[in-house]
Amino acid sequence: LGTHERFIGFLLEHYAGKFPVWLAPKQVQILPITDKCGAYANEIREMLVEKNVRAEIDDRNEKIGKKIREAELAKVPYMLIIGEKEMQENKVALRIHGKGDAGTSTPQAFLEKILQEIAERKSTE
Secondary structure, three states: OOHHHHHHHHHHHHHOOOOOOOOOOOOEEEEEOOHHHHHHHHHHHHHHHHOOOOEEEOOOOOOHHHHHHHHHHOOOOEEEEEOHHHHHHOOEEEEEOOOEEEEEEOHHHHHHHHHHHHHHOOOOO
16 A cells, blocks of 8 residues: 555544534535425525535435434434424534534524534534
8 A cells, every 4th residue: 555545544444433513524414304404405505505515415305214324323423403493593503423413503603613513623522
């Protein structure tokens, strides 16, 4: 292996695949509960992507428990759950990998939090 491959191997071994938010390939997974929340989920994704936060939407027709479990197994640092209640209140329900529910927040407050963590290269632990 070359030096680049070895370095990636060291990173994977050191973090056991659970990268800090600033290093994670996917930093935020947006999980809409119903199809009605799709437009709001897209707005939030666009807001995050504009600030260079790597975010994706899981808009599959699956139960929310399965989406959360798969995001946990993929070791995505942050999950934003969006239901009709969150959409009406202009908020998101936040989950942190390995810690679970972290309450609700406005999308702007979450964006500020994650941008600060990325800038300071903080870990979610």
